[in-house]
Amino acid sequence: MAMKGVDDNGSVMHGTLMTRKFLAPEIILGDDSRELIGQYALSLSGKNIFLVSDPGVVKAGWTGEVADNLASAGLDVVTYDKVTPNPRSKEVMQGADVYIDEGCDLIVAVGGGSPMDCGKAIGAVASNHCHVLELEGVDEVQFPAPPIICIPTTAGSSADVSQFAIITDEEKKRKFAIISKAMLADLALIDPVITTSMSLELIADTGMDALCHAFESYVSNASSVITDMFALEATRLVSEYLPKAYDDPDDIVVREKVMLGSMYAGLAFSNASLGLVHAMAHSLGGYLDSAHGECNAQLLEHVVAYNYPQVPDRYRDLEAAMSGNSSSTDSGPDSLVGMIRGLNEHLEIEPGLSNIGVKEEDIDFLSHNALLDPCLATNPRPATLEDIEELYHGAL
Missing domain, CATH: 1.20.1090.10 (Dehydroquinate synthase-like - alpha domain)
Known part of the structure; x- marks a missing residue:
């Protein structure tokens, strides 16, 4: 007869198999999958897209290509490309202000871990009307973020499929984590072609x-x-x-x-x-x-x-x-x-x-x-x- 108990982490155990949950976004994996951005933004009822990126990705041409694809689908696009390699709380707050002021309704993040983490945090701040520092920790995001689509340009951070967003508190010179299912993207368009830059x-x-x-x-x-x-x-x-x-x-x-x-x-x-x-x-x-x-x-x-x-x-x-x-x-x-x-x-x-x-x-x-x-x-x-x-x- 299997014994039932609770382990040190609070997980229910039946025999030796502990109960765990597993979360993942919808994933589209394949060469040139980035070109599907327009149809998927429309499927999420997007009309005014907030496109988050960084100067390096802009220079490589991927940000502009995604913006053009969105525009070709009849969508308005507001680009925010002021994200630094370790995104700062100030950048999140500035981005959230622009998102709200421009009346955006969906976020597309194109880049490595920095634009994706920044984009996810911007969405959480915009929906919770708070400072990003208030979201630090596990399950501190009370209201769901707006829909977000991630298009990774690097093969490493995996911010496109994770429940984490890592942001820098520039005043205290420390990084902090926002860990919540609200940080999970609605869709990850994973395109190996983009990594060639x-x-x-x-x-x-x-x-x-x-x-x-x-x-x-x-x-x-x-x-x-x-x-x-x-x-x-x-x-x-x-x-x-x-x-x-x-x-x-x-x-x-x-x-x-x-x-x-x-x-x-x-x-x-x-x-x-x-x-x-x-x-x-x-x-x-x-x-x-x-x-x-x-x-x-x-x-x-x-x-x-x-x-x-x-x-x-x-x-x-x-x-x-x-x-x-x-x-x-x-x-x-x-x-x-x-x-x-x-x-x-x-x-x-x-x-x-x-x-x-x-x-x-x-x-x-x-x-x-x-x-x-x-x-x-x-x-x-x-x-x-x-x-x-x-x-x-x-x-x-």
Whole structure:
């Protein structure tokens, strides 16, 4: 007879299968799927579209193409392209003002994680008539955001399929998370063709972000059989095809595989959450305005070594997925850490947080902020302030 109880996270258990929910947007995946934007905006009853993007995506031509497609469908378009690489609360509030003043009724976000997170936060602020800082935390968005369609231009952030929006509080130099099903896009148009405009550095950084999503969701204490499936396949795809995409960025078949891995990783972490790597990376991004993917790449091996004793079987699964073998050796963390280092070397990511401007005197501030990050709650091994400080020192 199956026993029923409640685990430490409050999940109901029947036998060994814990009850978990799984949320995902409608997803259209395929080459040139971005060209469907007009018909899907109309299907969501959009009339006056608020198009969120950033200067780099505008320069690449994708923002203008999407705007033209929307206009061809008979829709009015208001473009907001003032989003910076780590979107700030001021940008969200300015965008919400424009959205309301222009009488917009649907948001389309075109870009990497920054425009998509900013667009999702703009929608939540507009519908809740509040400051974005009031939405920090889990399930703090009281009223649903307006319809939003995300078109990712990078293969890594997975903001298009996640319940997260990460925003920078520029006054306190910290990143904060809005985690809510209201942050889930109504539709993700995932088009690998768009990723062909990425620089090699962006391919590397965003790809490692996707790998970190897969790793952290798989070892998360909120993982499930559904998220595990996505996390392991994401690990396999990104590990195999990210180096190939870096070596031959014009190979669209390889780009498709990395994009698919990124999507799988996003579906995993959106529902299982993340861990210590992201808690520490968010702190770095908020304080130093550092590239999020590079921060993750620098920190992953150190956190894997820290967490490994707590969940060795899980990390052995990840090692097997990363290597393409059906099983891995019981050699402790060294083999897996070596694989991560080898991948970073292939992607020419130079090790050491000092290379992105971190100084010894920054570590106290960074550690205190990381300790407060909600991603820490689902890390498999508890971490104290001293633990985090030691990890930052080790990654310098």
